[in-house]
Amino acid sequence: MNFRSLRLRLLAAAGLTILAALALAGIGLTYMFERHIEHREALSLEAKAHELLAGLTIDAAGRPHVDPYPSDNRFNRPAGGLYWQISTPLGSMHSPSLWDQSLNRAVQVPSEHWAARRSPGPYSHGLLIIERFVRPDTSNRAVLVQLATDDDALVKARAEFGREMLASLAILWVVLMLAAYAQVSLGLRPLARIREELDRLRRNPEARLTSDHPAEIGPLIDAINALAEARASDLARARTRAANLAHSLKTPLAALAAQSRRARDAGATDAADGLDRTIAAASATLESELARARAALARDTRASSRAILAIDNVISVIERTDAGSRIPIEVLVPEDMIVPVAATDLMEMLGALVENAVRHAHGRVRITGEATADHLTLSVGDDGPGLSGDRVELALARGERLDEAGPGHGFGLSIVKDHVEATDGELQLASSDLGGLEARLRWPTAAPGVSD
Numbered sequence: 252m253n254f255r256s257l258r259l260r261l262l263a264a265a266g267l268t269i270l271a272a273l274a275l276a277g278i279g280l281t282y283m284f285e286r287h288i289e290h291r292e293a294l295s296l297e298a299k300a301h302e303l304l305a306g307l308t309i310d311a312a313g314r315p316h317v318d319p320y321p322s323d324n325r326f327n328r329p330a331g332g333l334y335w336q337i338s339t340p341l342g343s344m345h346s347p348s349l350w351d352q353s354l355n356r357a358v359q360v361p362s363e364h365w366a367a368r369r370s371p372g373p374y375s376h377g378l379l380i381i382e383r384f385v386r387p388d389t390s391n392r393a394v395l396v397q398l399a400t401d402d403d404a405l406v407k408a409r410a411e412f413g414r415e416m417l418a419s420l421a422i423l424w425v426v427l428m429l430a431a432y433a434q435v436s437l438g439l440r441p442l443a444r445i446r447e448e449l450d451r452l453r454r455n456p457e458a459r460l461t462s463d464h465p466a467e468i469g470p471l472i473d474a475i476n477a478l479a480e481a482r483a484s485d486l487a488r489a490r491t492r493a494a495n496l497a498h499s500l501k502t503p504l505a506a507l508a509a510q511s512r513r514a515r516d517a518g519a520t521d522a523a524d525g526l527d528r529t530i531a532a533a534s535a536t537l538e539s540e541l542a543r544a545r546a547a548l549a550r551d552t553r554a555s556s557r558a559i560l561a562i563d564n565v566i567s568v569i570e571r572t573d574a575g576s577r578i579p580i581e582v583l584v585p586e587d588m589i590v591p592v593a594a595t596d597l598m599e600m601l602g603a604l605v606e607n608a609v610r611h612a613h614g615r616v617r618i619t620g621e622a623t624a625d626h627l628t629l630s631v632g633d634d635g636p637g638l639s640g641d642r643v644e645l646a647l648a649r650g651e652r653l654d655e656a657g658p659g660h661g662f663g664l665s666i667v668k669d670h671v672e673a674t675d676g677e678l679q680l681a682s683s684d685l686g687g688l689e690a691r692l693r694w695p696t697a698a699p700g701v702s703d
Contacts, residue, residue, distance in 0.1 A: 334346050556590060558597065559620075612687060626696055628693045
């Protein structure tokens with residue numbers, strides 16, 4: 252059992268507490284039941300005592316006599332279960348049921364009322380005895396009157412009551428545990444809401460936990476929101492510094508490009524070529540970092556856009572390139588398909604994928620869109636050479652190039668991967684049914700936001 256679970260801890264504590272309470276209740280109920288049946292049996296013995304006292308007399312010698320005997324036949328059978336005994340300092344007599352036995356006497360016996368007590372009795376039975384002193388005639392002589400009954404019936408009744416009560420308390424424990432489970436679940440429900448809101452905060456750093464929570468977890472909500480504010484501020488400062496650094500390096504790179512042109516004009520072609528390659532690599536790295544900054548911004552800015560509009564804009568640009576002008580691009584995307592990405596970010600992702608596709612395709616590129624109950628998918632496929640399984644991960648690595656002869660510096664697919672993951676999506680590379688590579692942008696289906 253995982254006692255790190257708050258639910259299990261609360262239920263275990265409730266179970267033990269309820270069990271202890273029911274055990275105490277069972278002990279108390281058993282005691283009260285026993286007192287109740289003893290009281291009722293004592294009242295029955297008092298009624299028989301009144302019948303006995305009706306025939307009680309004291310002779311001249313001070314010995315007691317009873318005539319007639321009580322009518323209950325159990326008084327007349329040896330070990331019959333009912334007994335009486337009358338005692339004076341000068342003599343005593345008892346019921347035939349006592350045979351050769353006698354009832355013991357308490358240390359203190361009242362004369363104003365009947366006193367009841369439990370005591371060992373004859374024939375290996377326990378007894379319930381009532382007793383008191385009475386003065387039956389004008390001689391004012393005290394007579395001890397005792398009546399008793401076997402307590403076997405009392406013990407049996409108590410045992411039966413205990414068994415029935417134990418079964419009832421077990422059922423009650425189950426019912427109370429179900430109620431405790433419902434109560435714990437209701438009490439923990441705000442934590443489930445917090446988990447959902449934290450998931451939204453993870454996906455959108457601009458979101459915050461709502462304040463309509465129970466007062467007991469209000470300080471936790473405030474602390475989480477304060478942490479989110481601090482994180483957002485730190486991320487904003489970091490992105491600003493990275494963007495400023497990238498922009499600040501553009502001026503020195505432009506100056507180096509001017510130096511390269513002057514060197515080429517002066518006839519230093521090899522030096523100019525080396526300088527151009529260095530400048531191109533540095534420029535690609537800067538563009539990559541700027542693109543990653545925009546991807547981080549996309550994580551903070553939740554928007555949506557119509558896929559077909561972004562695709563049309565990308566195709567209009569690609570068709571002006573040398574490779575794009577010779578490769579037809581087929582579009583099979585629903586007109587009303589909405590994806591959870593800002594239009595500019597979607598165009599940047601699709602632009603990199605379509606540019607790769609037309610550069611490697613032999614004669615066909617196809618863009619498809621599919622919306623299911625679980626995912627939204629945009630795919631860009633071509634009929635080019637494609638990729639083997641061991642080269643897919645390499646293609647997504649930052650700065651890796653699979654086509655060393657072509658232009659670029661290997662940042663395209665890794666930037667697309669950063670962009671799509673920043674919007675809770677994923678980039679998948681697979682074989683296209685056209686024969687080449689198919690790149691898929693996939694997002695979980697959610698209610699779309701406001702279209703850009």
